[in-house]
Amino acid sequence: MLAFKLAFKNIMGAGLRTFLNIAVLSFAFVIIIWHNGVIDGWNQQARKDTTEWEIGQGQVWHPDFDPLDFLSYQDAHAPLSEALQSEVATGSLTPILIAQASAFPQGRMQGVVLRGIDPQQKILKIPAHLLEREDIKTPALIGKRMAQSLKLEEGDPLLLRWRDKNGAFDAVEITIVGVFDANVPTIDGGQIWLPLQRLQDMTGLPGEATLLVADESFTPSELSPWVFRSQGYLLSDLNAIIQSKKGSGAVLYGLMLIIALLAIFDTQVLSIFRRQKEIGTYIALGMTRRQVVGIFTVEGSTYSILAVLLGALYGTPLLFWLAKTGWAMPAASTDMGISIADRIYPVYGAGLVFGTVALMVIAATMVSYLPARKIARLNPTDAIKGKIQ
Amino acid sequence: METIIHIDKLIKRFPAGNGFFTALNNVSLQFGKGEFTGLVGPSGSGKTTLLNIIGSLDAPTEGEVTVLGQSIAHLTHKESAQLRNQSLGFIFQTYNLFPVYTVFENVEFALLLRRMPAVERRKAVLEALEWVGLSDKAHSKPAQLSGGESQRVAIARAMVKKPALVLADEPTANLDSKNSHNILQTMQRLNEELQTTFLFATHDEKVMNYLRRIISLEDGRVVKDERFVHTKI
Ligand SMILES: Nc1ncnc2c1ncn2[C@@H]1O[C@H](COP(=O)(O)OP(=O)(O)OP(=O)(O)O)[C@@H](O)[C@H]1O
Numbered sequence: 001m002l003a004f005k006l007a008f009k010n011i012m013g014a015g016l017r018t019f020l021n022i023a024v025l026s027f028a029f030v031i032i033i034w035h036n037g038v039i040d041g042w043n044q045q046a047r048k049d050t051t052e053w054e055i056g057q058g059q060v061w062h063p064d065f066d067p068l069d070f071l072s073y074q075d076a077h078a079p080l081s082e083a084l085q086s087e088v089a090t091g092s093l094t095p096i097l098i099a100q101a102s103a104f105p106q107g108r109m110q111g112v113v114l115r116g117i118d119p120q121q122k123i124l125k126i127p128a129h130l131l132e133r134e135d136i137k138t139p140a141l142i143g144k145r146m147a148q149s150l151k152l153e154e155g156d157p158l159l160l161r162w163r164d165k166n167g168a169f170d171a172v173e174i175t176i177v178g179v180f181d182a183n184v185p186t187i188d189g190g191q192i193w194l195p196l197q198r199l200q201d202m203t204g205l206p207g208e209a210t211l212l213v214a215d216e217s218f219t220p221s222e223l224s225p226w227v228f229r230s231q232g233y234l235l236s237d238l239n240a241i242i243q244s245k246k247g248s249g250a251v252l253y254g255l256m257l258i259i260a261l262l263a264i265f266d267t268q269v270l271s272i273f274r275r276q277k278e279i280g281t282y283i284a285l286g287m288t289r290r291q292v293v294g295i296f297t298v299e300g301s302t303y304s305i306l307a308v309l310l311g312a313l314y315g316t317p318l319l320f321w322l323a324k325t326g327w328a329m330p331a332a333s334t335d336m337g338i339s340i341a342d343r344i345y346p347v348y349g350a351g352l353v354f355g356t357v358a359l360m361v362i363a364a365t366m367v368s369y370l371p372a373r374k375i376a377r378l379n380p381t382d383a384i385k386g387k388i389q
Numbered sequence: 390m391e392t393i394i395h396i397d398k399l400i401k402r403f404p405a406g407n408g409f410f411t412a413l414n415n416v417s418l419q420f421g422k423g424e425f426t427g428l429v430g431p432s433g434s435g436k437t438t439l440l441n442i443i444g445s446l447d448a449p450t451e452g453e454v455t456v457l458g459q460s461i462a463h464l465t466h467k468e469s470a471q472l473r474n475q476s477l478g479f480i481f482q483t484y485n486l487f488p489v490y491t492v493f494e495n496v497e498f499a500l501l502l503r504r505m506p507a508v509e510r511r512k513a514v515l516e517a518l519e520w521v522g523l524s525d526k527a528h529s530k531p532a533q534l535s536g537g538e539s540q541r542v543a544i545a546r547a548m549v550k551k552p553a554l555v556l557a558d559e560p561t562a563n564l565d566s567k568n569s570h571n572i573l574q575t576m577q578r579l580n581e582e583l584q585t586t587f588l589f590a591t592h593d594e595k596v597m598n599y600l601r602r603i604i605s606l607e608d609g610r611v612v613k614d615e616r617f618v619h620t621k622i
């Protein structure tokens with residue numbers, strides 16, 4: 001307590017230099033929280049959207065299915081086993097059939113992926129019910145990115161050509177009956193959603209599926225040869241990207257933090273040099289050297305505590321405002337391959353805030369302790385005269 | 390008279406070049422409680438060195454120094470800090486006040502190291518400031534004080550814990566004649582009222598006029614030890 005009181009007095013006595021140290025440190029503090037808050041907010045939004053729109057509570061895959069290998073789509077399908085069928089009947093699973101095709105928007109040719117979905121499914125947020133159209137032979141849903149890239153609107157026709165299971169080409173004109181707005185690019189870009197049964201007819205694969213999406217009532221059991229992919233497995237790409245974003249951000253604010261810590265280190269080295277007489281006097285008045293080292297170390301920690309307070313002062317309204325208005329993502333970021341909303345709303349968890357405070361205090365204490373250790377080797381009689389180099 | 394400092398065949402050597410420099414050479418002295426004594430001698434004769442050893446800021450090379458029953462050579466860092474905090478007061482030529490603290494806080498500092506209740510502490514600080522006539526400057530910062538006032542703050546800081554022994558190294562060297570007399574009278578009064586032992590190192594003729602015992606050092610040896618029944622003033 002004494003050390004804190006002394007430290008506070010001493011660093012306040014240092015005036016402008018103190019203010020600069022504290023300002024830089026508080027800036028690093030706010031940026032760290034903001035940056036991590038944005039990424040955490042993004043992570044939460046991306047997980048939520050991906051779960052709701054694409055992966056559900058996990059998926060059951062045909063053993064040959066590899067989402068990254070388009071060629072695997074040709075063979076990765078099979079009729080549902082009885083066990084799977086009964087899960088589908090209770091609504092715990094919904095089957096999806098995947099096939100490759102070519103689309104011909106405005107006479108161009110473009111490779112697309114066809115996804116057959118049950119119009120009555122309730123597991124994914126995809127508005128499959130729009131596909132229940134008696135009046136249209138092949139109704140189709142697309143996402144807004146796909147609509148933009150193919151320049152299609154609701155009601156527009158689109159020519160599709162695909163190979164059936166025997167490899168024979170066939171063609172049909174589909175009609176866009178809905179454009180959905182999801183932040184999940186993997187169900188949007190290059191994807192065309194058709195009624196499951198229609199796609200099964202087109203491909204000559206009645207009753208077959210490539211994968212099934214689960215809801216929370218599904219409990220994975222022996223499904224062989226089908227394989228269950230947990231939510232964690234399906235989100236691992238997302239996690240990897242989030243981690244790498246965190247890492248690249250850490251470089252930026254790590255640099256800021258280092259500059260701030262160097263400033264404290266420098267201030268400490270200088271002040272220990274300039275304040276030798278004071279150090280000698282502390283010892284003459286009956287402090288042990290360890291206590292004096294403590295005073296100077298606490299002085300450095302006090303910078304970080306004041307920086308946290310200052311950061312809280314201007315950072316709290318700023319961060320709350322940013323959390324409310326969100327952080328607009330540039331249009332190009334939709335090509336990242338993982339879910340990004342147009343706006344990311346940062347989330348500042350208690351762990352993030354306390355962790356950052358702890359990081360600041362520990363780092364500042366360490367850079368203050370290093371120069372302060374010198375005091376322990378100081379000869380008090382020299383220090384009192386202030387003549388050490 | 391009760392003896393509070395025993396010095397027996399004290400030798401202090403400092404490393405110098407390839408060999409040693411002997412700053413104190415076979416010094417044997419005793420100091421009683423309530424003395425008002427000065428160490429005098431030319432520059433480099435070892436006055437400061439002797440004060441530092443008595444204050445346990447430095448250690449003897451050879452010989453035995455006992456202060457208030459404690460053998461200086463055998464104290465740990467902590468024990469010597471304890472001795473200084475409990476029983477010793479220091480006054481320096483350059484005052485050595487803490488620039489960022491007020492006069493009150495400078496004096497209070499000596500007591501902060503003891504776990505004394507705040508109310509008692511405040512009383513003691515105000516009393517010490519009264520001794521040196523600076524009650525009205527309690528909230529000033531050292532930079533706002535004259536040299537004489539600064540040294541009086543230093544005296545208050547040394548005296549506030551009512552130590553058995555005050556060590557003052559050239560306390561008047563930076564002061565003019567009027568201020569020198571003023572602080573010497575202050576210390577003389579405290580010496581009489583509180584029975585505090587004062588030990589000075591000095592060149593200053595003005596100081597010598599107040600001393601009741603003068604020990605002359607030359608090249609690290611005691612060459613004269615005179616006592617005066619009454620001060621010369
Ligand atoms: N730390 C040290 N290292 C080496 N030599 C020292 C050290 N401290 C003192 N000395 C030497 O010891 C001798 C006595 O020094 P001291 O400071 O005790 O003298 P003094 O009598 O106080 O002189 P002054 O009147 O100038 O203050 C001097 O020659 C000095 O150079």
Ligand SMILES: [Mg+2]
Pocket residue numbers: 436437438558590
């Ligand atoms: Mg000297």
